[in-house]
Amino acid sequence: MSVFQAFGRVTRAGTLAIGLIALAPAAYGQQPSAAAMATAKELITVNGATAVFSPLIAGVVEQAKLLFLQQNPGLAKDLNEISAQIRTDLAPRFSELTNEVATLYATHFTEDELKAILAFYESPVGKKLLVTQPRLVDSSMKFAGDWANKLSGEVTAKMRAELQKRGHAL
Numbered sequence: 001m002s003v004f005q006a007f008g009r010v011t012r013a014g015t016l017a018i019g020l021i022a023l024a025p026a027a028y029g030q031q032p033s034a035a036a037m038a039t040a041k042e043l044i045t046v047n048g049a050t051a052v053f054s055p056l057i058a059g060v061v062e063q064a065k066l067l068f069l070q071q072n073p074g075l076a077k078d079l080n081e082i083s084a085q086i087r088t089d090l091a092p093r094f095s096e097l098t099n100e101v102a103t104l105y106a107t108h109f110t111e112d113e114l115k116a117i118l119a120f121y122e123s124p125v126g127k128k129l130l131v132t133q134p135r136l137v138d139s140s141m142k143f144a145g146d147w148a149n150k151l152s153g154e155v156t157a158k159m160r161a162e163l164q165k166r167g168h169a170l
Contacts, residue, residue: 030107036104036111039106039115041098042118043114043121044098044101047121050101051105057087058087061083061090065080065082081112092137
């Protein structure tokens with residue numbers, strides 16, 4: 001699986017996490033408790049939000065490497081070594097991202113709400129949702145794309161017909 005395919009899966013999974021955050025009433029201005037943060041961190045691990053972001057560091061490093069490779073393909077050996085080192089050096093920074101996502105959850109949900117959401121994801125139906133949702137999102141996106149393409153053809157044909165009725169030669 002390429003970094004871009006993994007990022008695509010990550011993006012789809014992250015959509016749920018971001019959607020939950022966006023739809024939740026916020027408790028702005030309050031600093032989340034340590035217990036709420038701990039629950040939020042557990043939640044983002046269970047619901048796959050941390051996995052969603054895990055390829056980001058490698059992807060950024062790979063993009064930088066490709067930039068240099070396009071300029072000079074002879075740098076491949078050195079860039080592979082440098083990239084591996086940079087990925088290792090940056091690995092601890094992943095906690096910045098997970099901490100921020102956990103903070104977002106903990107400021108948008110109460111500790112009890114976080115526990116309830118966590119309990120759902122740990123339930124059989126919650127686990128099924130986590131496994132099934134990527135396929136549902138993929139299928140939904142494919143259907144939506146096909147539907148939009150068909151609709152586009154219909155709209156274009158209707159516009160063409162109306163323009164012709166009004167005397168425009170197309």
